[in-house]
Amino acid sequence: MTVSLCMIVKNEEEVLERCLSSAAELVDEIIIVDTGSEDDTPNIAKKFGSKLFSFAWIDDFAAARNYAFSLGTCEYLLWLDADDFITPESAESFRKLKADLERETPDIVQCPYEIVSDGKPVLKFMRERIVKRSAGFEWQGRVHECITPRGKIINSDFCVQHLGSSKPRGSRNLNIYRKWASEEALDGRNLFYYGRELYYNGFFEEAEKILEKMLGGDGWFVNKIEACLVLADTRRALKNNESAFFSLFESFRYGEPRAKICIKIAELYHETNRLNEAEYWYKAAMLCRDHSAEGDFEDDYARSLTPLLGLCRIAFERGDLKNSYEYHKQAEALFPNHPAVEYNRNYFLSHPVE
Secondary structure, eight states: OOEEEEEEESSOTTTHHHHHHHHGGGOSEEEEEESOOOSSHHHHHHHTTOEEEEOOOOSOHHHHHHHHHHHOOSSEEEEOOTTEEOOHHHHHHHHHHHHHHHHHOOSEEEEEEEEEETTEEEEEEEEEEEEEGGGTOOOBOSSSOBOOOOSSEEEOOOOEEEOOOSOOOTTHHHHHHHHHHHHSOOOHHHHHHHHHHHHHTTOHHHHHHHHHHHHTSOOOHHHHHHHHHHHHHHHHHTTOHHHHHHHHHHGGGTSSOOHHHHHHHHHHHHHTTOHHHHHHHHHHHHHOOOOGGGTOOBOGGGGTHHHHHHHHHHHHHTTOHHHHHHHHHHHHHHOTTOHHHHHHHHHHHHSOOO
8 A cells, every 4th residue: 555745845844854764764755735845845855756746835834745645646744844753663664554554444543643842742532644546625714724534443552653843833823813804704623723823922802702612603522612712711811710621611511521620720729728629630630541542642741640749739839748749649650750749759758758
């Protein structure tokens, strides 16, 4: 079963070689669509035998990706971003997946996507990663583009890591959304992402209005849960903690509690010295399930390290050093090299618990 790697790039000389070095031997052809590079990106692409094409940038990521997909000639199409990476372990999973493609002939394959920071995965979720070319899938959305899954869908443990780069993006995404929203009504998914971009860029009043609009209309339940989380952060930025509480508890309308939501509730209680309530919600976070298979943006720390650190601190603030140390030991067993764990370790080494 043959696979085309289809990518869109612009000024990616810092990371493109890293990406292609991890992927080139796994695929049968590489399609690189350049949307206006002014650096050495095209030459790096050519080093790996890529078929290089140009596409005039029109503030529409889906349009560029659809052009890249139209150029693939293999039975299946794989997409990556230039700052993505495939580990050797995941490369072996991909080789096994190719055998699955031969046997299962799925229309679409969904795979884990890990966001990595400082060498550690901090967020993971499932993404549509490989599609059957003959099924005619199209990307949708000018930014935060996606493919709507349909047909025969299989899940794979082939994982792509998003390592990021130092390339500045500034307000690019927000500017695309502002223009898009001025031209037509956005659906629930894009209202969520628009509101999130507004929040990231510090436009808190606008973000609050857009996220409220999203929650008042139609939308995917996972996006609504995430919107509640971002809306809570927005309201906290506006110094309205009471409304932030309402946003977090509203998320329970759309699905069972998520660990990130429980952590935010715990932190709000903790900030106001309501330690019993904070303790309850930190413990609740550790009982939450992993919802990444449903499309959630999952933070593994939210079910383990973060609540343990919170419980360690609460016990310390109560003067209960024995339980504080016990929570530290649990965190240390899971994440011995995390800076917060090291800080606590140094404290307890200098202040032994009887």
